[in-house]
Amino acid sequence: MQFDPQGVAPEDLSHAGSVVDKAIEYMIEQGIAPISIASALLGGALGMLSRSMDDRAVAGVLRSALSSVEAGELAEMRRAAGEPPHAANL
Template sequence: MQHDLGDAPEDLSHAGSVVDKAIEYMLEQQIAPISAASALLGGALGLLARSMDDRSIAGILRQALHSVESGELRSLPTLPKG
């Protein structure tokens, strides 16, 4: 299955809210941010691998890398105290 990376799915906002709640819960449980992030990234990559071809996954990863290198991620709000 291949997805167009330019079109955001209708349920993206809802999915983002669910992930935010999961992050909040993990921090409340005193899970280190690096552990939470690693688990979320691993889960996300596993889900992508089951639903997309490798070329599409690489495109998503390239977009993510561009966001890191451009400093875009540094403009995100800081984590709440867990």
């Protein structure tokens, strides 16, 4: 895996994404609740990040993800997929 420190995605990101998508499909077919799937994936992702980055870098990744949510990028993805908006759970 080649990672560009300038922020360009690694060459194998698409492949990894496809594998994760298939795992999600499988878990849905098995009747696993979406929140359980998401929690397990997030926990696994944090574990993977912690093995390859220091805490400060992991926090930066999380801040970037939070900024995307706050900027409405997830809502836009839902709209593009034709999914209904979700009520705030805050």
